[in-house]
Amino acid sequence: MSHAISPLALPFPAMPPVAGVALRVARARYKTWDRCDLTFVTLAPGTAVAGVLTQSRCPSPEVEWCRRALVLGQARALVVNAGNSNAFTGDRGRQAVEAIAARTAAHAGCQPSDVFVASTGVIGVPLPIDRAEAGLDAAFVATPCDWQAAAETIGTTDTYPKGATTTAIVDGRPVTLVGIIKGSGMIAPDMATMLGFIFTDASVDPAFLQGMLTAANTRTFSCITVDGDTSTSDTVLAFATGAAGNATLVDDDSTGADAFRAALTDLCHQLARLVVRDGEGASKLIEIAVTGADNDRSAHRIAMSIANSPLVKTAIAGEDANWGRIVMAVGKAGEPAERDRLSIRFGATQVAEAGLAVAGYDEAPVAAHLKGSEIEIGVDLGLGEGSATVWTCDLTHGYISINADYRS
Amino acid sequence: MSHAISPLALPFPAMPPVAGVALRVARARYKTWDRCDLTFVTLAPGTAVAGVLTQSRCPSPEVEWCRRALVLGQARALVVNAGNSNAFTGDRGRQAVEAIAARTAAHAGCQPSDVFVASTGVIGVPLPIDRAEAGLDAAFVATPCDWQAAAETIGTTDTYPKGATTTAIVDGRPVTLVGIIKGSGMIAPDMATMLGFIFTDASVDPAFLQGMLTAANTRTFSCITVDGDTSTSDTVLAFATGAAGNATLVDDDSTGADAFRAALTDLCHQLARLVVRDGEGASKLIEIAVTGADNDRSAHRIAMSIANSPLVKTAIAGEDANWGRIVMAVGKAGEPAERDRLSIRFGATQVAEAGLAVAGYDEAPVAAHLKGSEIEIGVDLGLGEGSATVWTCDLTHGYISINADYRS
Structure with missing residues (x-):
């Protein structure tokens, strides 16, 4: 445990013995x-x-x-x-x-x-x-x-x-x-x-x-x-x-x-x-909820495509409401998606609906949400009933520092 | 062109006009x-x-x-x-x-x-x-x-x-x-x-x-x-x-x-x-050649699994001959692979053969190769005739800096 404690760490809970x-x-x-x-x-x-x-x-x-x-x-x-x-x-x-x-x-x-x-x-x-x-x-x-x-x-x-x-x-x-x-x-x-x-x-x-x-x-x-x-x-x-x-x-x-x-x-x-x-270098926990997909498996793949995108993860690290990168990650997942039915939210704020930015979109509540340590991204595909929720963390300089010299 | 010129940049060549x-x-x-x-x-x-x-x-x-x-x-x-x-x-x-x-x-x-x-x-x-x-x-x-x-x-x-x-x-x-x-x-x-x-x-x-x-x-x-x-x-x-x-x-x-x-x-x-x-933050160009795969498509997928692995890319950034991460990336590709037939080289130096480190493996020539700006990784799966070569770059602090504040 050689690196600084994750800012997202939780204290170790009281844990009872288990008989046997x-x-x-x-x-x-x-x-x-x-x-x-x-x-x-x-x-x-x-x-x-x-x-x-x-x-x-x-x-x-x-x-x-x-x-x-x-x-x-x-x-x-x-x-x-x-x-x-x-x-x-x-x-x-x-x-x-x-x-x-x-x-x-x-x-x-x-x-x-x-x-x-x-x-x-x-x-x-x-x-x-x-x-x-x-x-x-x-x-x-x-x-x-x-x-x-x-x-x-x-x-x-x-x-x-x-x-x-x-x-x-x-x-x-x-x-x-x-x-x-x-x-x-x-x-x-x-x-x-x-x-x-x-x-x-x-x-x-x-x-x-x-x-x-x-x-x-x-x-x-x-x-x-x-x-x-x-x-x-x-x-x-x-x-x-x-x-x-x-x-x-x-x-x-x-x-x-x-x-x-x-x-x-x-x-x-x-x-x-x-x-x-405790994701290496993590400063933010990100929950990604995908709904409206063709089926649950498709929703899971799209959610993971977002969760694994370096561009999405660095944007969150930078507290940047760059929802275009989420569109990118949906698009590259290879799963059914229709650009003009896609809706995206950060926290409780809808930022894009039916394929384009929400009219009069106010970035202030989104910016406030992104300053927190627990980020929620919601994506609705508008196609079916499939849903999935996944968790990831942001991608920061800490990840590079930890992994570029792991063995030394 | 707001960021520092890539250390891997090449000068713009003399280019003739094209009629029409x-x-x-x-x-x-x-x-x-x-x-x-x-x-x-x-x-x-x-x-x-x-x-x-x-x-x-x-x-x-x-x-x-x-x-x-x-x-x-x-x-x-x-x-x-x-x-x-x-x-x-x-x-x-x-x-x-x-x-x-x-x-x-x-x-x-x-x-x-x-x-x-x-x-x-x-x-x-x-x-x-x-x-x-x-x-x-x-x-x-x-x-x-x-x-x-x-x-x-x-x-x-x-x-x-x-x-x-x-x-x-x-x-x-x-x-x-x-x-x-x-x-x-x-x-x-x-x-x-x-x-x-x-x-x-x-x-x-x-x-x-x-x-x-x-x-x-x-x-x-x-x-x-x-x-x-x-x-x-x-x-x-x-x-x-x-x-x-x-x-x-x-x-x-x-x-x-x-x-x-x-x-x-x-x-x-x-x-x-x-x-x-010109990969964002790149300090090294990495060529990954996969041979001995079941077929060319399989070789391509395995090569891309290595090329997209953040752990492989940060290891190269750190000039670390961490070939275990290459094994990991081969294993996760979901393509036919047999651990005990796998061989890996950095540059001209074989580091692992038939599923384990080469006897008497000397890390010195590998370390020297990794200090250069053009890195070669060779993976032979020992299964068939499939091959593919792909190119990527290392993953550095520069990538984080560029992408965590792209819009601002």
Whole structure:
């Protein structure tokens, strides 16, 4: 956490423990830094797991490991490495993941396939197995820590630790959901979060948990973007320990399924926005709501075209109501759009309607809105019922400074 | 031309006149600036025209006008406005184009459909018809000017005027090709150049000229990107006056067709690279060559994914051989790729092969290459015979400075 704290940062919330989950952190020294960089989480026997993973065609061996392990739907431990993503490291990378899983399984008394592994950091440098093992050994005997310590330990270029929590009543019992997440660049469509971990004491069937997480992802993590770049390591895992003792949620008809789904979606939404708030160099959080599109998918693509446009993002950074750049971004999305039906607003102020500037358009309220730290852009295409909302941040000198000298 | 001249700028070349083409410039005062901003070109009777236009779904009325006029294949005049793109201005925008075409046609003694119009500048502000007409009246009586004056007049945020020339022997006669172009941002796939105009004294059938221009565009203007954004006004027009007196080129079997095609492609290539060299804030020209892809289209998409990645572009700005970001950009392209067959080079130095860093990789020659102003990135996918080469520039603080306060 070497850069100045994002001006959009939120304080770390009070987060309750989750029965069946124990957190520990240690120093594996993956980089020459004086901080914990290995997170070790144990999970009660019977814990269900679901996950969404990067769509990258060049994923890290950790992602491939998790993809296979998810098929079984059971988890007993999670290991997260920060400082080295272990991506693009060939056989040595695979060996590192296998070594971590084996050692953790031996310690926890479970199968290696019950162990989930995620790593984040520089690409192309094999994760040093000796350091991982020494870090694990230290973590195994460490005193359990709180959510904030774990959230800090999974971070890399993040400028603040990110966590969120919510609750639901399921089958008459209160259940807790918490999540921690890291990521501030390489955040993009089709699986946004670099690394996010959700824990609940609810009892949920793995397949049902997977369905709910996938659906929530579509409306949250897949709707955020910082720079349009997609990590080789993007991972969101959700663990349900079952310690709350509710009758296991198995499908939509289970008692409390709706409440749990809503809580899970809300949690994902909170976590996703926390990542955008730490977008590299961000000074403004931008919400882009597209309506009136041919369909939801088309609306999403148009919203992402706006959200990823460097010209739109620099205009917002400059507090410039340059709505022409939004027209440009709609036009380049390749989706159905008719220039003369297009309407655009900033905040509550309509600036363009039916293909041209609103008569007597007063820029003053728009200028005032753009001076704030949370910007709303609304685009109505006037074609159909499709809609989507996405979140991004502005593009500033800070992004250049962070990324032009990341490795040095 | 308000910003510092690009460090990648090339001097304006000596460019010969083209028989049948006369250039004039004038002050229409589309903005409060003390410079010419209207270019008026007259073309000899019988001039053939071809064009490629923006793929934007929200094009300017000028683009729609040119699209219709191109069907006829004949041109007598070209008017280019700088400082106001007239895009997204509804009926008033259409009226402005019609007024310009009508006045120009009356002056030139031709049909309005023989007049081509292009405009560049801010979006959403109707082009003032009175200023256009006054500018045209001044241009009609102006002394003809040279290519450099015209190239300067079509520019907006360009930091230097851009022109190129070449020659060919067609049907035993020397023919001349010249081009001028403007653009330094909103440069992206599927029709890159903001405004480019090519002139030749060769005699070419309009349909054949269109075919050659479309093919050249695929390998040149569609292979450059500055920021992934696409203008609502992108236009490249090619005019062939026929004054050289060659037997008209009508198809591939025409004498000299190959030579003309090669010259046209070379000219487009020169012009396209000139635009990248003026990429907003650019300090380095980056050539990205992708080989071994499934097919050429796939190679092109992967190359563009790399070329548009903010993380790749900032790494190059920082002279950082962060090839992991190239792996990331390959992975996110959504095209066939196998991590363990991927090879990457910077300049002549192989840095990764078969999915991991080259054994004993020495970063010194790569660091030296990255300190230069022309960077080469090579990616081999190891899958098939598909290849593509694209050009982009790095992403620097200059881009932010230019675009965060463009309108002010």
